[in-house]
Amino acid sequence: MSATVRQRPWRSRRSFDMHRPTLAGLIIRYVLLVVVVLVSVGPFLWQLSTSLKDVTEDIYAFPPQLIPSQPTLEAYQSVTRFIPVYQYAFHSLLIALGSVASNAVLATLAGYAMGTMRFRGRMLVMALFLSTLLLPGEVTLTSQFLIVNSLGLANTLFGVYLPGVVGAVNVLLMMTACRAIPQDVLDAATIDGANTVQRIRHVVWPNVRGMVAVIAVFSFIGAWDDFLWPLIVLNDPAKYTLTVGMAFLKASPLGVDQREIAAGTIIALVPILVVFAALQRFFFRGVESGAVKG
Secondary structure, three states: OHHHHHHHHHHHHHHOOOOOOOHHHHHHHHHHHHHHHHHHHHHHHHHHHHHOOOOOOOOOOOOOOOOOOOOOOHHHHHHHHHOOHHHHHHHHHHHHHHHHHHHHHHHHHHHHHHHHOOOOOHHHHHHHHHHHOOOOHHHHHHHHHHHHHHOOOOOOHHHHHHHHOOOHHHHHHHHHHHHOOOHHHHHHHHHOOOOHHHHHHHHHHHHHHHHHHHHHHHHHHHHHHOOHHHHHHOOOHHHOOHHHHHHOOOOOHHHHOHHHHHHHHHHHHHHHHHHHHHHHHHHHHHHHOOOOOO
């Protein structure tokens, strides 16, 4: 009988399953999930609802009414009449796509060199990359503008694009991804007669495509949302990017109505959602992947 009593605690511990929480645990999980959704998605839904409301509706009513009683696109039409939205969006798209392309290519090449090759001064180069992460971007704005101005690229879209050609963080991410590739695989490709370009194309690229998708998403969002640097470089309203152009809504007669401000915010946000929706499969695969594909 005593032996049976001694075995009961042992059996209860063995029957406990971490993957099947109790009712209280499930309630806490869903409550936390609802809080996270409200904090992260709530502002977007409120902006979208505000942009679709008629002028007769109170956008500051409490509790907020997310579903407009009379949905209208008048706020979007007002924004497009006052600001050349499509022209500014085209400028931002050029800069963002250029940043994605250059970061994907140059970060891959630099990450391959730093992650798999051994050369003199490698640690110094890595230290320089890491040191750039310690300084906020605002510290280097003056030096960047002086360089761009000396090159004659001030008030040009290429001058806006130039500082974002390749990011130090992206190079370090690609270096980490390239390090995950076994050296034996690269050596085998070298023995088979593959040169550097062939190793990158046939061995490295298939295993780092997920990380390249991560870099592409971050580069697009960073270039598309950038406001301070285009505001400093550009002084011709005809060359503004979308974020800079939308900022002038607050200085215009439309600034008295938050519906137009919300409509401008949604217009600037839609391309980011489209890009992330198109690359989300590769994005999460790049975040989670760590194994080498055969």
